[in-house]
Amino acid sequence: MAVVVDMHGIKKSFGHVTALDGMDFSVRAGEITALVGDNGCGKTTLMKILGGVLQPDAGEIVIGGKSFASLSVHQAKELGVTVMFQDLALDPTRDTAGNVFLGREPLKARFWLDKRRMREDARALLERFSIKIDDVETPVAYLSGGQRQSVALARALQHKTPIMVFDEPTSAMGVAETAKILGEIRRLKDDGIAVILISHNLFHVFDLADRVTVMALGRQVATFDTKESSPEALHQLIVAGGVV
Amino acid sequence: MSSKETSTAVAKPRLKSGQQRLFALIALIAIYVIFAAFGNRFFTYRTFMNILEQSYYIGFLAVGVTFIIITGGIDLSLGTVMMCSAMVGLVSFGAGVPFVLALIITLLVGVLFGVLNGVLVSYLKLPAFIATMGSMMIALGLSAIVSKVQTRHFPSRTAEVGSWFQNVFRSVNMDGTVIPTGAFWLVGLIVIAVIVLNKTRIGRYTFAVGSNEEAVRLSGVAVEKWKLIPYIIAGFCTGMAGIMYGATYTTIIPQTGQGEELNAIAAVVIGGTSLSGGIGSITGTVIGVFIMSVLQVGLMSMNVQPHYQKVLTGIIVIMAVFIDIRQHKKR
Numbered sequence: 001m002a003v004v005v006d007m008h009g010i011k012k013s014f015g016h017v018t019a020l021d022g023m024d025f026s027v028r029a030g031e032i033t034a035l036v037g038d039n040g041c042g043k044t045t046l047m048k049i050l051g052g053v054l055q056p057d058a059g060e061i062v063i064g065g066k067s068f069a070s071l072s073v074h075q076a077k078e079l080g081v082t083v084m085f086q087d088l089a090l091d092p093t094r095d096t097a098g099n100v101f102l103g104r105e106p107l108k109a110r111f112w113l114d115k116r117r118m119r120e121d122a123r124a125l126l127e128r129f130s131i132k133i134d135d136v137e138t139p140v141a142y143l144s145g146g147q148r149q150s151v152a153l154a155r156a157l158q159h160k161t162p163i164m165v166f167d168e169p170t171s172a173m174g175v176a177e178t179a180k181i182l183g184e185i186r187r188l189k190d191d192g193i194a195v196i197l198i199s200h201n202l203f204h205v206f207d208l209a210d211r212v213t214v215m216a217l218g219r220q221v222a223t224f225d226t227k228e229s230s231p232e233a234l235h236q237l238i239v240a241g242g243v244v
Numbered sequence: 245m246s247s248k249e250t251s252t253a254v255a256k257p258r259l260k261s262g263q264q265r266l267f268a269l270i271a272l273i274a275i276y277v278i279f280a281a282f283g284n285r286f287f288t289y290r291t292f293m294n295i296l297e298q299s300y301y302i303g304f305l306a307v308g309v310t311f312i313i314i315t316g317g318i319d320l321s322l323g324t325v326m327m328c329s330a331m332v333g334l335v336s337f338g339a340g341v342p343f344v345l346a347l348i349i350t351l352l353v354g355v356l357f358g359v360l361n362g363v364l365v366s367y368l369k370l371p372a373f374i375a376t377m378g379s380m381m382i383a384l385g386l387s388a389i390v391s392k393v394q395t396r397h398f399p400s401r402t403a404e405v406g407s408w409f410q411n412v413f414r415s416v417n418m419d420g421t422v423i424p425t426g427a428f429w430l431v432g433l434i435v436i437a438v439i440v441l442n443k444t445r446i447g448r449y450t451f452a453v454g455s456n457e458e459a460v461r462l463s464g465v466a467v468e469k470w471k472l473i474p475y476i477i478a479g480f481c482t483g484m485a486g487i488m489y490g491a492t493y494t495t496i497i498p499q500t501g502q503g504e505e506l507n508a509i510a511a512v513v514i515g516g517t518s519l520s521g522g523i524g525s526i527t528g529t530v531i532g533v534f535i536m537s538v539l540q541v542g543l544m545s546m547n548v549q550p551h552y553q554k555v556l557t558g559i560i561v562i563m564a565v566f567i568d569i570r571q572h573k574k575r
Contacts, residue, residue: 076464077464089458089459089462091451091460092522094451094452098448102459102460103460103465111444113443155463
């Protein structure tokens, strides 16, 4: 399958702290690639660079054959990168429907917000993912952690883009919602979408992913097919920081 | 967390942004009733007209700065830019520019200052407080330079050129009845501002930037552009305020206007717009403007010195900010 994202030698430091130290990472269309590693190994930083939120100090990002030294959020969006961030990126004072469509609001006559459509589509979307939020006009500030995560997921999943990143997508969710969301992510792969999954839940990783890239200290320490390994072996690899 | 847990915390009440607005409305009615009962000839059409006229230019300033405050910003240049805009318009009029064009120049100067403030804050990332304080000083100096430190006057009702000005922007006397034409402009602005703030993407991102700028950025929205627009809107409103001020008071004195921005900001805060950003309304601001105008005119009707009005306004602003902070903590 075609490689749609290729990140070479990505470096990123925050003051004296090195978050990424020459990280290499690639993703193929129609595959789920899990990105795993201990806390602070640089997974989220790498995905923020892919999503254009952070700019790397060095390295190259190749998306769809085009090479970039860095991306802006807008550029990443144009290139078809959708990221569901761990910190969810929600507007607490806005209602659920407003958050689901934040940045992609439907318009009437190219000017007026189509609030009715936003509400109706948000309701349908939440229903599709079995997300229980009784009123889509409830401000996000009043939702539980799991519900907020569901809103962020619904936003990410509403428009399928060629490259989709999920950073700990189900960490605050209940069992039923988790199963539903994992099913949705699996379906993305069937649609030919390149999916990147960051998760500490190795059983989810092995359940969903085709390939796993293991990170430690801002570098790639291993990449392998999930068929060739086991959660236990992966666990050992993460704990040892790649030195097994 | 179980699925039951994630599905229970629903249908809680809406954010209490309207609560402070309601308090403000009740306060406005109460103040009006008190002055009507105890003031000297307060409950008359003439006094009502006086209240309206007091509200024109502050109304325009306040509606404009509401957009900025909702983004979490501030504009300290409003008052001096209002006077500077009016002064530049008047000087160009004095130099032979047709009066209508001079009014357009007044508007343009306001818009240009809005663009300057917006670029400084959104693209160059300067703190709004510092950036607009700089603009305030520029406007102060500019009004003195262009006018050569001389007072200028807008046309009166008997002027050879522009005698229509006060009729159009202040009031017109029709068979003994004074029609407040300035109020029509203010109502027009309020209607447009309410629509823009609630029905368009400009309003949506104005609120969102004030509430969680990072979330908006992560959603792929060009935050800088949407932070700039409220400053341009406020600049336009400031230019209009210059025209309304000219229609009401006629005389423009160079290097004045300082303090008017604080009156406008006070009205916005009294009306329930949060200085922390993300929450606010035009209707609340309008209520805030009228509270201040009613206080000013009402206290005069009770022969209370204007200094007391400032003390009272200060107390009300402190109370409004206190309520805002309390509500912010609850969120």
